[in-house]
Amino acid sequence: MPLVSVVMPVYNSATTLGAAVRSVLTQTHSDLELLVTDDQSSDGSMDLLREFADQDKRVLPEPAPERGGAGRA
Template sequence: VYNSAATLGTAVRSVLTQTHSDLELLVTDDQSSDGSMDLLREFAEQDERVLPESAPERGGAGRARNLAIERARGDYIAFLDSDDMWLPEKTEKQLAFAAEGDAPLT
């Protein structure tokens, strides 16, 4: 996340309303100056699955994603940009497809 307060709420809510709810939402704020981190903290107070962290210094999208990956505890990782959103059944359908098709997801 970098200065994405205007679109961040929609992105976060699209993850939190997934039909497959066993997930963690790892978000790295890349030193935003627009209140993005404050918004993430509000979401974290309301839902324990939201795990925001501020990057120690601005490093770009790749570095922010790598910092989040380092904190991941689940078996799978999916990316979502702060100006995008997931349809409600996205993770459920992807996991079902992977299981049924014996897809090489590791």
């Protein structure tokens, strides 16, 4: 199967982010990458994403250069 890209915009989601990321990473199709754009969160979401990225190379977090909403992220 080909690589699947899963896109997840994030804004101040630290309380639910762990469950969401784990849900993606535990899918039966493991050949995936999780592209996460943090929309300038102020609650530590980006730090949490970096921790996930350190543990799993499929997690690819990127901070948005400025706040733009979910559609832009």
